[in-house]
Amino acid sequence: MPGTGLRVGVAFGGRSVEHDVSIITGLQAVEVLSERHRPLPIYISRTGSWYAGPELRDLAAYRSGQAPSAPEVSFDLHRGRLVPLAGGGSLLRGARRQAPIELDVIVLATHGTQGEDGCLQGALELACMPYVGPPVGAAAAAMDKIVTKAILGAAGLPVLEHMALRREGFERDPEGMVASIPRRFSLPVYVKPANLGSSVGVSRCVEASQLQEALQLCFELDRACVVEPAVEGGVEVNCAVLGRPGAQGRVSVCEQPVAGEGFLSFQDKYMGGGKGDGEGKQQPAAPASGAGGAKTAGDAGAAEGAKAAEGAKGPGMQSARRLIPAPIGEQATARVQDLARRAFEAFGCAGVARVDFLIDAAGEIYVNECNTIPGSFSFYLWEPAGLPFADLMDELIEIAFAEHAENGKTTTVFDTNLLAQRAGGAKV
């Protein structure tokens, strides 16, 4: 698609604990898209205000925590365009009103709540706007760890057993809920909010005395949580998939993120390791087999970003450690790639998703989750697979247009003549 020069909105930020990571993904996309297109950064603040303008390309603009200086806009749900809110957000001050901004497509670089869970996707569907990102249903299902287990299980994919617990039950009988966990699983277990990401609110409980606090934390952050047995002494492996429903997905090389101490914390994922925020008693990930050939690479959200987005590698955002390709041997790699493709299909994903796995000490592979808007669009897993970042973005845009066209083929008008047949009043 070189030279087509599309007007591409890139949305990032949002009301999410992954707000900052999303800014990095967004600015990486803006940077690489500017090689072939006309990207427009669209920043969604922590409180949900939208801003658009070239000033938003500078990472430094976000460091102060203040709202950026770009014009505030609203998204027109009917026409799918951005409407500048002149004069401090009032549409009524006509004199300073600017023309609406028309876009060809919007790239969603939004991670987590409201951006990766179907909310924003729903708004774009209402506006008939082509977008790079998962369809509403895939986004909502993959964001929820309880629904994820159901979908993966129904597709015959290997998942860890789990308990699904709700806040209401905890409020009614906290001791009873705590006591139910060791009756079902032997410790250690992982306790995780059902709808968050980036390891926020995740606890590893080695002793029963830790369960109450872990549940309390989860239920402060979410209405539901999952509890599952800990995979001990194994490794984590991720694999990205590119495609759309109805077509065979393409798989990337696999990566093995390496935890600093214990499980992969937010710190490990985005801030170059250091002390994890977990229990830290789990052994650091070790290769399951010595296939070799892997090199330590930079982090999805940060270090590789510095390559693509000038200045994205700011203080505290050094590279997290990951091995690419994951040194797990050919057989396990092929199995992971096959499961990743099948998980992508089971959710009905479109665009790029990253499927994360846990592999135990015996080599048993479990699908852990599917990230439907992965950090940095997983470009660092596609480049070694022969797909440069700029080409990946073009493929994603092509998928967005293909999905939009496909959805447009669906009939939404059903002429029943019902109203004409109803004589008399409107009472039903």
Ligand SMILES: Nc1ncnc2c1ncn2[C@@H]1O[C@H](COP(=O)(O)OP(=O)(O)O)[C@@H](O)[C@H]1O
């Ligand atoms: N059952 C488990 N066994 C071992 N480690 C786990 C387990 N569940 C989660 N973890 C660790 O916690 C991290 C975060 O959990 P995850 O399920 O990926 O949630 P999130 O959506 O927050 O990324 C994982 O990357 C892994 O390091």
Ligand SMILES: [Mg+2]
């Ligand atoms: Mg995860």
